[in-house]
Amino acid sequence: MQMIDDFLSLARSRRSIRRFKTDPVPAELLEKILEAGRWAMSGANAQPWEFVVVQNAAIRAELAQSWFEPHKEMYAIEQMRVAELQLPPLREFASTAAFKDAPVIIVVLGDRRAYQATVLGANFLVTEGAADAIYLKNMANATHNLHMAASAAGLGAMWISVTRLWAEEIKRILDIPNALDVHTMVAIGYPAYTPACAGRRPLAEIVHNDKYDNSKLRSAEEIQRFIHILRNATKKPYQQGYMPEKE
Numbered sequence: 001m002q003m004i005d006d007f008l009s010l011a012r013s014r015r016s017i018r019r020f021k022t023d024p025v026p027a028e029l030l031e032k033i034l035e036a037g038r039w040a041m042s043g044a045n046a047q048p049w050e051f052v053v054v055q056n057a058a059i060r061a062e063l064a065q066s067w068f069e070p071h072k073e074m075y076a077i078e079q080m081r082v083a084e085l086q087l088p089p090l091r092e093f094a095s096t097a098a099f100k101d102a103p104v105i106i107v108v109l110g111d112r113r114a115y116q117a118t119v120l121g122a123n124f125l126v127t128e129g130a131a132d133a134i135y136l137k138n139m140a141n142a143t144h145n146l147h148m149a150a151s152a153a154g155l156g157a158m159w160i161s162v163t164r165l166w167a168e169e170i171k172r173i174l175d176i177p178n179a180l181d182v183h184t185m186v187a188i189g190y191p192a193y194t195p196a197c198a199g200r201r202p203l204a205e206i207v208h209n210d211k212y213d214n215s216k217l218r219s220a221e222e223i224q225r226f227i228h229i230l231r232n233a234t235k236k237p238y239q240q241g242y243m244p245e246k247e
Contacts, residue, residue: 010152015197017156018098018241020189024055025104029153033188034106036149042138046117049142049183052107052174060105062173063185067097070166085231088238098242099158102187106146107174110139110181139183146186156191160184196236 034051042048054060078086115135123131143159150157167182205216
């Protein structure tokens with residue numbers, strides 16, 4: 001019982017951190033975080049992941065600078081939303097990446113060739129989403145493990161999504177072979193602030209016993225109200241991460 005309680009405590013306390021102290025991450029903690037990533041679940045144990053651990057200050061700065069240009073389009077697309085529903089960090093386009101001060105950046109790479117280990121039919125009889133869904137979930141599992149391990153080590157972590165255009169720049173900076181994908185980046189370091197919690201939907205709303213309880217199915221209007229509520233709930237965590245002067 002103690003182990004599950006400890007795990008639940010970890011899951012509830014983990015937060016996405018977007019501002020970091022510049023203090024270095026101890027080597028022994030970093031190795032344990034990477035070990036957690038190594039032991040992630042993968043279809044047929046394909047283990048398609050590799051990790052580039054970036055600690056060199058000049059390379060980290062180049063990665064942070066490379067974020068800017070590819071994200072201009074993402075910012076432009078976000079402006080299509082009504083203002084109150086725009087993601088807070090994209091209401092005003094930042095000139096620097098949020099992870100610029102993180103002392104460690106783990107670049108999570110995927111090798112699609114390892115996907116051949118998975119049952120062949122998954123490529124034809126689409127399972128769990130698109131044809132490459134199992135591969136993508138394998139990569140997400142490894143990334144998730146890195147985050148949980150960082151939290152367990154008393155560190156903060158930020159999941160950094162990588163767009164196709166940005167991936168090309170990251171590959172150039174880090175000499176990554178074309179055969180590999182840049183799946184995500186994980187910024188790791190000691191948090192520079194105490195993050196707020198945006199909360200989660202209660203179990204009573206999301207758990208169904210034996211069969212789906214259709215009385216719990218949310219209408220389109222309820223989803224819209226939920227997103228409005230969600231934006232208000234996440235306002236402070238985003239503000240803490242991207243706009244510290246407004247704290």
